[in-house]
Amino acid sequence: MNRKIRLRHLIYGLAGLAAAALVALWAGLMPVTASSGHWRITAWALHWVMQNSVRTDALFVEPPDEVDDPVLVRRAAGHFDTACRFCHGAPGAPAGPLPFNMTPRPPGLGHAAHAWSPAELFRIVGHGVKFSGMPAWPAPARDDEVWAMVAFLRALPQMAGPDYARLSGRAATADAGGSLPARAGCVACHGVDGGSHGGAVPVIGGQRADYLAATLTDFRDGRRASGIMQVATAGLDDDMIARLARHYAGRQPEPDPAAPADPAEPARGTAIIADGMPEARVPACSACHGAGGADPKPGIPRLAGQNAGYLATQLQLWRAGTRGGGPRAEVMTRAASGLSDADIRAVAAALARGDGSGVYEGRQP
Numbered sequence: 001m002n003r004k005i006r007l008r009h010l011i012y013g014l015a016g017l018a019a020a021a022l023v024a025l026w027a028g029l030m031p032v033t034a035s036s037g038h039w040r041i042t043a044w045a046l047h048w049v050m051q052n053s054v055r056t057d058a059l060f061v062e063p064p065d066e067v068d069d070p071v072l073v074r075r076a077a078g079h080f081d082t083a084c085r086f087c088h089g090a091p092g093a094p095a096g097p098l099p100f101n102m103t104p105r106p107p108g109l110g111h112a113a114h115a116w117s118p119a120e121l122f123r124i125v126g127h128g129v130k131f132s133g134m135p136a137w138p139a140p141a142r143d144d145e146v147w148a149m150v151a152f153l154r155a156l157p158q159m160a161g162p163d164y165a166r167l168s169g170r171a172a173t174a175d176a177g178g179s180l181p182a183r184a185g186c187v188a189c190h191g192v193d194g195g196s197h198g199g200a201v202p203v204i205g206g207q208r209a210d211y212l213a214a215t216l217t218d219f220r221d222g223r224r225a226s227g228i229m230q231v232a233t234a235g236l237d238d239d240m241i242a243r244l245a246r247h248y249a250g251r252q253p254e255p256d257p258a259a260p261a262d263p264a265e266p267a268r269g270t271a272i273i274a275d276g277m278p279e280a281r282v283p284a285c286s287a288c289h290g291a292g293g294a295d296p297k298p299g300i301p302r303l304a305g306q307n308a309g310y311l312a313t314q315l316q317l318w319r320a321g322t323r324g325g326g327p328r329a330e331v332m333t334r335a336a337s338g339l340s341d342a343d344i345r346a347v348a349a350a351l352a353r354g355d356g357s358g359v360y361e362g363r364q365p
């Protein structure tokens with residue numbers, strides 16, 4: 001009997017406390033002002049919860065073999081400058097003034113690579129942090145882009161101001177003055193001529209203008225997935241897209257001597273491009289992209305001379321059904337579904353070399 005009464009008192013007491021807390025929240029007594037900062041214990045508790053959550057999530061992440069590839073560092077650097085520096089700052093380039101008034105204030109990232117493992121950085125950059133303002137990656141299907149950002153964060157502790165200016169394209173943008181692609185923000189990553197920058201970005205110089213315009217619109221409207229390019233195209237109107245497409249279509253970038261050599265056997269790739277693989281229901285690529293991928297039909301991209309790493313990634317995305325694109329993108333999902341990893345490497349290498357296409361005739365790759 002006695003024990004029953006004590007239990008009842010305990011329940012009444014807890015219910016009373018909960019009601020008082022609810023009244024306090026309803027009356028607006030809990031401050032949500034960023035200007036007042038966190039109590040020290042709140043800041044500690046939130047960070048502790050965040051660390052534990054990231055650590056547990058990261059148990060299920062398998063890092064790729066090559067986490068610190070310099071090509072990846074370069075691929076992510078320009079995006080860091082437009083999408084992250086404003087909050088976190090960078091070597092020789094300070095954060096914007098507003099994030100100083102955020103709660104929590106975004107930390108500098110010079111030591112993030114020491115504090116977190118690659119898998120943990122992957123979770124933070126890929127998924128963001130609730131209640132803090134740290135955003136998630138805009139394209140959930142693009143793990144490969146998130147890994148590029150992890151490579152960049154790992155290179156950050158050793159990076160001096162001038163390195164950052166070169167890698168992020170700030171220097172190139174300043175050199176390009178007020179030209180159209182500089183004003184649109186493209187020069188940082190694609191330069192004025194649209195070359196591959198050592199394999200960091202696709203070659204867009206000399207690509208068909210109709211394809212360039214269509215695919216830029218697909219990025220902008222969210223039909224094609226890329227956290228980097230969706231951000232880069234978000235503010236472009238149709239007229240600007242058409243002008244940028246004409247600009248890059250009219251360029252002829254030098255073949256990139258720094259493009260990584262691919263060890264794949266190209267003869268096999270050349271055969272798939274010309275004849276397909278009927279047994280695996282893979283069509284001949286040349287039927288739409290032209291001989292050697294150099295002479296495509298209207299609206300279809302030229303592939304000869306494109307960078308091998310980019311081609312392989314796109315084919316993998318298609319095979320997985322996550323690349324996106326225009327109304328005819330479905331044909332590529334079907335074309336890629338019968339390709340093995342080895343086929344993809346071989347086809348990408350053959351296309352990059354321009355085998356059987358004549359694109360490099362008279363030019364030194």
Ligand code: HEC
Pocket residue numbers: 046047050080083084085086087088099102104105106107109111112115121124125129132133134135149153
């Ligand atoms: C709107 C501001 C904002 C932007 C933009 C932003 N972040 Fe953050 N980021 C934060 C805040 C705030 C935290 C602190 C989160 C916490 O500790 O709970 C954070 C935390 C981090 C951390 C963990 C740092 C540490 O030492 O704990 C990493 C890594 C990071 N951000 C990377 C990035 C990258 C990469 C980008 C760009 C893709 C980016 N952030 C964009 C606000 C931002």
Ligand code: HEC
Pocket residue numbers: 075077078079080082184185186187188189190200201202203204212215216225226228229232233236244245301313
């Ligand atoms: C921050 C770096 C960055 C900026 C800025 C940027 N790009 Fe890109 N661009 C990339 C990367 C990386 C890719 C590869 C995307 C992928 O893997 O899906 C790409 C892809 C593209 C493609 C697709 C090429 C193809 O063959 O399908 C086009 C077209 C393009 N960019 C044009 C532009 C234009 C025009 C601008 C300026 C408005 C621009 N980009 C700004 C990095 C950038």
Ligand code: HEC
Pocket residue numbers: 202215272273282283284285286287288289299300301303311314315324325326327328329331332335336347
């Ligand atoms: C029936 C026509 C057709 C065939 C056959 C075809 N493609 Fe495509 N391909 C397309 C179209 C259309 C696109 C553009 C899709 C979009 O972005 O909307 C494309 C795009 C691509 C791209 C993306 C290029 C870039 O710059 O992003 C690659 C890579 C590619 N194809 C490789 C291949 C390979 C390899 C084969 C042969 C195994 C092949 N294609 C066969 C029609 C075809």
